[in-house]
Amino acid sequence: MTVTIEVVTGEDNKATDVILREKQDRIDEAKTLYGAYVIETNRKDLTSEEIWHLYMTLTKVEGAFRALKSDLGLRPIHHQLARRTAAHLFISVLAYHLYSAISSHFQKLETPDRCQQFLANSKPTPDSQ
Structure with a gap:
């Protein structure tokens, strides 16, 4: 799961809460790649x-x-x-x-x-x- 983590601190700079939020755009992007091969290359001259x-x-x-x-x-x-x-x-x-x-x-x-x-x-x- 792709999430952001936000730590909430109080006046004494101590953590009071942790908030997890899903990054829906990253989740959607990952779903498009399920079951697919991804080959990354810097060879732009090849088909x-x-x-x-x-x-x-x-x-x-x-x-x-x-x-x-x-x-x-x-x-x-x-x-x-x-x-x-x-x-x-x-x-x-x-x-x-x-x-x-x-x-x-x-x-x-x-x-x-x-x-x-x-x-x-x-x-x-x-x-x-």
């Missing part, structure tokens, strides 16, 4: 379709890295040297591209859930680490 496509691409990338972290057990690694950080980023991007290729393969076969099964079964065994 709404292009913005949506970029947003969906971001969602796919986030999902891929979530899968890499959960299904393959990848975890953050902290590096002290810039070249190691760059190498780690390079390997992560390679892993993302490999995941995308595998996912695309299963999408073409119309079995997208098999991708998760494939990755889950591809975890290294304790003796192969």
